[in-house]
Amino acid sequence: MLARLGVEPQQALVSSAERARQTWEGAARGLGLELDPRLDDTLYSADEETALELIRATDDDVDSLVVVGHNPTMAALAHLVDDGEGDRDAGKSMDEDFPTSAFAVFSLSGGWAELAAGTARLTEFGVGRG
Numbered sequence: 001m002l003a004r005l006g007v008e009p010q011q012a013l014v015s016s017a018e019r020a021r022q023t024w025e026g027a028a029r030g031l032g033l034e035l036d037p038r039l040d041d042t043l044y045s046a047d048e049e050t051a052l053e054l055i056r057a058t059d060d061d062v063d064s065l066v067v068v069g070h071n072p073t074m075a076a077l078a079h080l081v082d083d084g085e086g087d088r089d090a091g092k093s094m095d096e097d098f099p100t101s102a103f104a105v106f107s108l109s110g111g112w113a114e115l116a117a118g119t120a121r122l123t124e125f126g127v128g129r130g
Contacts, residue, residue, distance in 0.1 A: 002027065002030070002031055002103060002105075002128070003030055003031050003032070005105065005124055007031070007064070007066075007105060007124075008031065008033075008064060009031075009033070009035065009064045009065060009066035010035075010062045010063055010064050010065070011035070011038060011058065011059075011062045011064075011065050011066075012024055012028070012035055012036075012037035012038065012065070012066045012067075012068065013037070013038050013040060013043070013054060013055065013058070013065060013066070013067045013068070014037035014038065014039055014040070014043070014067075014068040014069075015039070015040060015041075015043035015044045015068060015069050015070060016039040016040060016041045016043070016044065017044045017070070020043070020044075020068045020069060020070065021037070021039070023068050023101070024037050024066075024068045027066070027068070027128070037068075040054060042054070043067075043069045043070075044069075044070060046069065046073055047073060047076070048073055048076040048077040048080050051067070051069060051073055051074075051077050052077060052080065052081070052115060052116075054067075055067060055112060055115055056112055056113050056115055057112070058112040059112075060111045060112060060113070062112070065112070071098065071099075071100065074098070074102075075094075075098035075102075078094060078098065078104040078106075078122075079094070079095075080117050080118075081106060081115060081116070081117065081118070081119060081120040082094075082104075082106070082118070082120060082121075082122050083118045083119060083120060083121050083122075084118070085121055086106075086107075086121040086122030086123055087122055087123055087124065087125075090104075090122050090123065090124055090125035091122055091125070093125045093126075094122065094125040099127055101127050101128040102125070102126070102127050102128070103124075103125070103126055103127075103128055104122060104124070104125050105122070105123045105124035105125070106120035106121060106122055106123065107120065107121045107123055108120045108121075109121075
């Protein structure tokens with residue numbers, strides 16, 4: 001589904017948990033990417049603020065980042081950074097449910113270090129599994 005949206009991440013921040021690694025491997029195959037993920041042990045038990053700090057450490061040369069983590073943190077993170085001005089249908093869907101395999105695509109006008117609450121625009125939301 002991400003491939004149909006033209007999402008081409010340059011970097012992947014992935015929890016070191018086996019399930020998250022498997023999710024990334026499947027997504028990378030689906031996107032036709034040969035991108036080694038940046039595995040992070042702390043992402044497994046991170047809260048949304050810790051996950052945000054990990055994202056802020058991304059080099060500004062990276063234009064597109066994919067984060068593969070765990071709920072409820074990923075849902076809370078998506079809601080935290082959402083500026084509420086993005087795609088209304090995507091926002092409504094994200095507000096209703098953020099199940100396993102859900103993805104949220106955001107655009108960010110500043111650098112990664114500037115990512116904070118309400119600073120990213122939701123452009124797409126969906127669920128990657130049937």
